[in-house]
Amino acid sequence: xxxxxxxxxxxxxxxxxxxxxxxxxASQYGKGPSIWDTFAAKSGKIKRNHKLDPACDFYHRYxxxxxxxxxxxxxxxxxxxxxxxxxxxxxxxxxxxxxxxxHNLIDECLTQGIIPYVTLYHWDLPQALEDxxxxxxxxxxxxxxAFVSICALEYGDKVKNWIVLNEPFGYTSLGYMLGxxxxxxxxxxxxxxxxxxxxxxxxxxxxxxxAEVAKVNIGTTxxxxxxxxxxxxxxxxxxxxxxxxLMNRLFVEPAQGMGFPTADWDVLEKFQMEYGTWRLQDRMKxxxxxIGLQNYFPLTVKYNAFIPVIQAxxxxxxxxxxxxxxxxxxINADSFYNIVKQFASYPHVKNIMIxxxxxxxxxxxxxxxxxxxxxxxYFKLYLAALLKAKNEGINITGYMAWTLMxxxxxxxxxxxxxGLVYTDFHTLKRTIKYSGYWWQEFLKA
Ligand code: BGC
Numbered sequence: 001x002x003x004x005x006x007x008x009x010x011x012x013x014x015x016x017x018x019x020x021x022x023x024x025x026a027s028q029y030g031k032g033p034s035i036w037d038t039f040a041a042k043s044g045k046i047k048r049n050h051k052l053d054p055a056c057d058f059y060h061r062y063x064x065x066x067x068x069x070x071x072x073x074x075x076x077x078x079x080x081x082x083x084x085x086x087x088x089x090x091x092x093x094x095x096x097x098x099x100x101x102x103h104n105l106i107d108e109c110l111t112q113g114i115i116p117y118v119t120l121y122h123w124d125l126p127q128a129l130e131d132x133x134x135x136x137x138x139x140x141x142x143x144x145x146a147f148v149s150i151c152a153l154e155y156g157d158k159v160k161n162w163i164v165l166n167e168p169f170g171y172t173s174l175g176y177m178l179g180x181x182x183x184x185x186x187x188x189x190x191x192x193x194x195x196x197x198x199x200x201x202x203x204x205x206x207x208x209x210x211a212e213v214a215k216v217n218i219g220t221t222x223x224x225x226x227x228x229x230x231x232x233x234x235x236x237x238x239x240x241x242x243x244x245x246l247m248n249r250l251f252v253e254p255a256q257g258m259g260f261p262t263a264d265w266d267v268l269e270k271f272q273m274e275y276g277t278w279r280l281q282d283r284m285k286x287x288x289x290x291i292g293l294q295n296y297f298p299l300t301v302k303y304n305a306f307i308p309v310i311q312a313x314x315x316x317x318x319x320x321x322x323x324x325x326x327x328x329x330x331i332n333a334d335s336f337y338n339i340v341k342q343f344a345s346y347p348h349v350k351n352i353m354i355x356x357x358x359x360x361x362x363x364x365x366x367x368x369x370x371x372x373x374x375x376x377x378y379f380k381l382y383l384a385a386l387l388k389a390k391n392e393g394i395n396i397t398g399y400m401a402w403t404l405m406x407x408x409x410x411x412x413x414x415x416x417x418x419g420l421v422y423t424d425f426h427t428l429k430r431t432i433k434y435s436g437y438w439w440q441e442f443l444k445a
Contacts, residue, residue: 002380002383002384002387003442003445004442004443004444004445005445006387007387007390007399010397011397011398011399012075012076012115012353012397012398012399013073013074013075013076013398013399013400013443014074014075014076014077014078014115014117014398014399014400014401015069015072015074015076015077015078015400015401015402015403015404015420016077016078016079016117016355016356016400016401016402016403016404017058017077017078017079017080017403017404017405017407018079018080018119018122018123018166019079019080019081019082019085019122019124020034020036020052020055020082020122020123020124020408021055021056021403021407021408021409021410022055022056022058022065022079022404022405022407022408023055023056023057023058023059023082024053024054024055024056024057024058024059024060025053025054025057025059025060026052026053026054026055027053028059029059029085029095029097029098029101030085030088030095030096030097030098031082031084031085031088031095031098032084032085032087032088032089032090032095032126032127032128033084033126033127033128034082034083034084034124034125034126034127034182035123035124035125035126035127035130035134035175035182035183036052036123036124036182036410037052037053037127038127038130038182038183039181039182039183039184040052040182042184045184045411046410046411046412046413047411047412047413047415048413048415049413050408050413050414050415052408054428055407055408056405056406056407056408056423056428057428059101061428062104062105062108063108064430065404065405065430066105066108066109066112066114067112068404068405068421068430068432069112069114069404070112070113070114071432071440072420072432072436072439072440072443073439073440073442073443073444074114074401074439074443075113075114075115076114076115076116076117076161076398076400077109077114077115077116077117077404078116078117078118078119078163078355078400079105079116079117079118079119080118080119080120080121080122080124080166081102081118081119081120081151082098082124083120083121083124083125083126083147084124084126084127084128085098085101085102086098086099086102086147086150086151087126087147087150088126088128089126089128090125090126090128090129090143090147091128091129091143091146091147094150099154102154102155103154103155106118106155106158106159107158110158115161116158116159116161117161117162117163117355117400118151118155118159118161118162118163119162119163119164119165119166119221120147120148120151120162120163120164120165120205121144121164121165121166121201121205122166123166123170123171123175123181123182123410124182125182125183129143130183134176134183134185134194135171135172135175135176135193135194135197135198136176136185136190136193136194136197137193137197138193138197140197140201141197141200141201141204144201144204144205145201145204145205145208148164148204148205148208148209149208149212152208152209152212152213153212156209156212156213156214156216159213160213160215160216160217161216161217161219162209162213162216162217162218162219163219163220163221163292163355164201164202164205164206164209164218164219164220165198165201165202165205165220165221166221166294167221167222167223167294168195168198168199168202168220168222168250168251169222169223169246169247169250169251170223171198172191172194172195172198173191173246174411175194176190176191176194177190177191180411181410181411188309192271192274192275193275195250195251195271196275196277196280198251199250199251199254199255199260199284200280200283200284202220202251202255202284202286203254203255203283203284203285203286204283204286205220206218206220206286206287206288207286216289217289217290218288218289218290219288219289219290219291219292219353219355220255220288220291220292221291221292221293221294221355221356222248222251222252222291222292222293222294222343223247223294223295223296224247224248224293224294224295224339224340224342224343225247225248225295225296225297225298225299225335225339226298226299226332226335226336226338226339226342227240227241227243227244227247227248227298227299227301228240228298228299228300228301228317228335229300229301229302230300230301230302230315230317230318231302231318233303235303236301236302236303238303239301239302239303239304239310239311239312239313240301240312241264241265242264242265242267242310242311242312243299243301243310243312244264245261245264245265245268246265246310247299248339248342248343249261249264252291252343252346252349253346254281254284254285255284255285255286255288256285256346256347256348256349257281257282257284257285257348259272259277259278259281259284260272260277267309267310287348288350289350289351290350290351290352290353290397290398291343291349291351291352291353292352292353292354292355292356293339293340293343293352293353293354293355294354294355294356294357294402295336295339295340295354295356295357295382296327296329296356296357296358296359297329297330297332297335298330298332298335298339299314300314300315300316300317300318301313301314301315302315317330325359325360325361325378326359326360326361326362326416326417327359327360327412327416329359331359331378331381333381333382333384333385334385336357336382336385336386337385337386337388337389340352340354340386340389340394340396341389341394344389344394344395350395351395351397352394352395352396352397353396353397353398353399353400354386354396354398354399354400355398355400356400356402356403357382357399357400357401357402358375358378358379358401358402358403358418359374359375359378359418360409360416360417360418361374361375361417362417363406363417363422363433365422365424365431368431369431369434370422370431370433370434371433371434372433372434372435373434375420375433375434375435376434376435376438379401379435379438379439379442383399386399401420401439402418403418403419403420404419404420404421405419405420405421405422405423405430406418406419406421406422406423406425407419407423419433420432420433420435420436420439421433421436
C-alpha cells in the first residue's frame with residue numbers, strides 16, 4: 001500500500017480550484033463580466049443551459065471551504081484570481097472590493113495554516129478585453145503584465161507560490177480554435193495569434209513576478225497527454241508527432257528558449273514565418289522554478305488525410321479496453337508516468353509539480369454519504385505511477401488533486417463531478433465523499 005510518506009517529508013500535497021468554477025458573485029462587489037459570464041449566458045453553450053452563478057458560492061463560504069482543505073489534511077490550496085474582480089474593465093480602475101476579497105482569502109489560508117498557490121489566469125479574461133480582440137490582440141500583453149504587477153505588489157508579501165497561466169493549450173484551442181469554450185472563437189486565424197500572445201504572457205508574467213516578489217517560487221501549468229500512434233506505420237507515427245507538437249510541446253518549448261516546435265510540423269513553420277515568432281524567441285523564454293503538469297487522459301491517433309491541417313484523428317486504442325471516467329476519458333496511469341517523463345526530459349525543467357489530476361464520476365448522495373470507490377482507485381493508480389517516476393530520479397515535488405468540491409465544469413456545467421467534496425447545487429451544502437476521507441487517511445500515513 002502506497003503512503004504519502006513514501007514521497008518524502010518535503011513533498012507538497014494540495015488541492016486545486018479556479019475562480020470561475022467556484023466563486024459565484026459573478027456580477028457583485030464591483031466585479032466586471034468575464035468571457036465566461038458572457039459565454040455561459042448564451043443559450044446552448046453550456047450543457048443543459050446551466051447558469052454559472054452562483055457556482056459553489058465560494059465567495060461567501062471561503063472560510064468553511066478552507067476549513068475543508070485543512071480537514072482533509074492538505075497543506076496547499078491552489079486557487080485563481082479573477083482578473084475582472086481586480087480590474088472590472090481589464091485595465092484602468094482597480095476594484096478595491098476585489099482586492100480586499102483576495103486579501104481576506106489569502107489571510108484565511110495563512111491563519112488556517114494552508115499555503116496559497118495562486119494562479120493568475122485560469123481562463124476568465126475580462127469581457128472588455130475580449131471586445132478588443134482578447135488573446136488574439138497584440139495589446140493583450142501589456143494589459144496582462146499590468147494585471148500581474150498589481151497582484152504581485154498587492155499580495156507578494158504573503159503569497160510566495162505563483163502560477164502564471166493555467167493550461168495555455170486548453171484555452172487557446174477550446175476557446176480560440178474550436179469555439180466550445182469562451183470566447184467561442186474558431187479557426188487558425190484566431191488560434192495562432194492567441195498562441196503567440198499567450199507564449200509571451202507566460203514568460204513576461206514570470207519575469208514580473210521575479211522582479212516584484214521576494215523569495216518567490218514561480219511556475220506555470222501545462223495540460224499533457226501521452227499521444228500514441230494507432231499503428232507503427234510511418235503515417236500514424238507522424239500524425240502522433242504532429243498532435244504531440246500541438247498538445248504537449250506548443251508552450252513548454254518557447255519557455256525553454258527553443259521557440260515553437262516547427263521542425264516536427266510544417267504548419268508551425270508557416271505560423272512562425274507569418275508572425276515572425278523567431279524574432280520573439282528571447283521574449284518567450286523564462287526560467288520557471290517549477291512547471292505544473294495536469295493530466296487527465298492519453299490520446300491514440302491515426303493518420304487521416306481528410307482532416308484539415310493536422311491530418312490526424314483520435315481513435316479508440318487498438319486492442320486496449322481501458323476503463324473510462326464519466327467524462328469518457330481513458331484511465332491509464334502508465335500514460336501518466338510516460339508523459340511526466342517526457343516533460344522531465346527537457347534540460348531546463350528543474351522541478352515538476354502535478355498541479356491537477358483527478359476524475360469525474362456519476363456520484364450520488366445516499367443517506368448522507370457519497371461512496372465513490374472508483375475515484376479512490378483512480379488516485380491509488382495515479383499516485384503509484386507518480387511515485388515510480390519520482391523514485392527513478394525525476395524531481396517531482398508536489399501533487400494537487402483536482403478538485404476540492406464539485407463545481408462548474410466549464411461547458412459541461414454542473415454535470416461532471418470531480419470533487420473530493422460533494423456539492424448539492426440546490427442547497428450548496430458540502431458533503432465529504434469517501435474519496436475525501438481516503439485522502440485524509442492517506443495524508444496521515
Ligand atoms: C482545467 C480545470 C478543469 C479540469 C477538468 C483542466 O483542464 O484546468 O479547470 O476543471 O481540467 O476538466
